[in-house]
Amino acid sequence: MANPPSIQALPDLLAGCLRHNRRSQEMLYRQFYGYAMSVCLRYTQTREEAVEVLNDGFLKVFTKLHQYDPAQPFKPWLRRILINTATDYYRQAAPHYYQNDLHAAEHLMSQEADALSGLSHEYLLSLVQQLTPAYRMVFNLYAIDGYSHDEIATQLGISVGSSKSNLARARENLRLLLQKKTSDEYGRVAR
Incomplete structure (x- = not known):
């Protein structure tokens, strides 16, 4: 039986993401997927919209990770980005909603x-x-x-x-x- 993928320490994952290491980005995405999806589902009408917001949010995480202060907890920073991404999505989609x-x-x-x-x-x-x-x-x-x-x-x-x-x-x-x-x-x- 294959061993499950090991969970890397968050600082190591973030350091890898800062170096644009795709494996580190994938592992960070997988590690926080459930939490991030729960945030996105609250702000969207369908699961498809939530996935779109989630993916846009993680793209912002990867491009703005240099702005993250490692002395602060990561989850609230991630949550703030996801909420901001959801509100951006809402502002863009609002005229199209009935x-x-x-x-x-x-x-x-x-x-x-x-x-x-x-x-x-x-x-x-x-x-x-x-x-x-x-x-x-x-x-x-x-x-x-x-x-x-x-x-x-x-x-x-x-x-x-x-x-x-x-x-x-x-x-x-x-x-x-x-x-x-x-x-x-x-x-x-x-x-």
């Missing part, structure tokens, strides 16, 4: 929701992914990543008021989707 109304989102949820799954991580992620792109971006930046409304407004090129409004609407839409799931499950049990 806005799903709440009823369409509810219809999709009723098809995908499994009554036995409870509120799993995957289910909650699917709810967030059903938000309109503007609501999803603000919700993730504020509720998950801890950005202030001022930072969100600057990052997305919107007003602070729009950031607050989008957050309130995102929360309301999520509340309605969760309420719909609860009533659907209650209706199935009561029958």
